[in-house]
Amino acid sequence: MRVGAPRIVPTRGIPYPTGDPSLDPAGERAWRRQLLERALAAVATPVAGPTVFDVEAGAKKEE
């Protein structure tokens, strides 16, 4: 947010942004799918400034 990226999908860990080693392989791939679907939804959404697109919740705007 601070550096000004306009559309951000939060993930679960720095060493595995599109993964989650606590899940089994199928679960991890399903989580990755959710992240990418959220990312595509973000790409389709107009934003005015840095906006977070959580997988769990809807989009919430922060300044």
Added chain:
Amino acid sequence: MTRIVHYINQFFAGVGAEDAASIPPACAAGPVGPGRRLAALLSPEHEIVATVWCGDDHATTPGAVDEILDLIRAAQPDLVLAGPAFTSGRYGLACARVTVAAGDAGILALAAMHEDNPGVDEAGAIPVVASGPSARHMGPSLERLAAAARKLASREPLTGEDGRINRPARRAVLVDRAGAERAVDLVLARLGGDQAATEIPLLRFQPVSPAAPVDPAAAAVALLTEGGLVPDGNPDRLESARATRWLRYPLPTGGELAAGDYCSIHGGFSTVWANEDPHRILPLDVATDLEREGAVARLHPEYLVTTGNGTSVGNARRFGVEWAAELRRAGIQAVILTST
């Protein structure tokens, strides 16, 4: 009389806007566009004998600067002036690279752009003077450029008073007060309301205008990462920290990244998990599914990578500007960047 060549971009040359960003370098005798006012400010002692311009996208391609320099040298200048580029990133980078190349060829050179332009950090030892933020500020920006050009042509050094943005080489000087005293004075100044008091101006993050939304099902999408994911063995030696470059690699046609074929060389986190499964850094498997299902129209067949570990703000901005030019040339409308 000083012979000057003026470098500008396709827009200020009157050729076109983004539609003309791919035009190759071209040249005309005398001043063009804003160069006319600049020539008036510089006369009679200095004359713009030629103007060279290039499309902003073309200027970022390998070899473009050499082509531009050939045209410049053909006019036999004593001095090269580039810009003002205002806040246009690709134009500013081009101005910086062209003036550096001119300097390396033994020609005096000077660039003008806004202090937030990523080109400032690429100019090396070439002086850059500040322009306003947009072409609305052309008048005063040209006046400052002309004044600095006159000084430079007389071999006088340019300082902050001339609007110089980038710092000349450091010189050690003795001052009369120890750092501790000066630091306390700065704190007291801040507490007294002077928010700008500093001895060293720090870089600020520059706000980015969000791109307009696109429909992913109609879009060409690219995968990018700053997770340092490279072919096993890091054949092109991407840095693990303080990256100065970015690389591109083809995505395997099978739509999956095989563990063992890739590794992360990022020095900022434990790469054990990434090396077990590269999709934890670059989600090609799921992206391939989404393409097959029509959720995205087309997946770009390459990925772009750098290492986001202690990357200087200047380099990061430059990578972003170069990636945008590169991806726009490839017809990409949206990207997914994984960040670590």
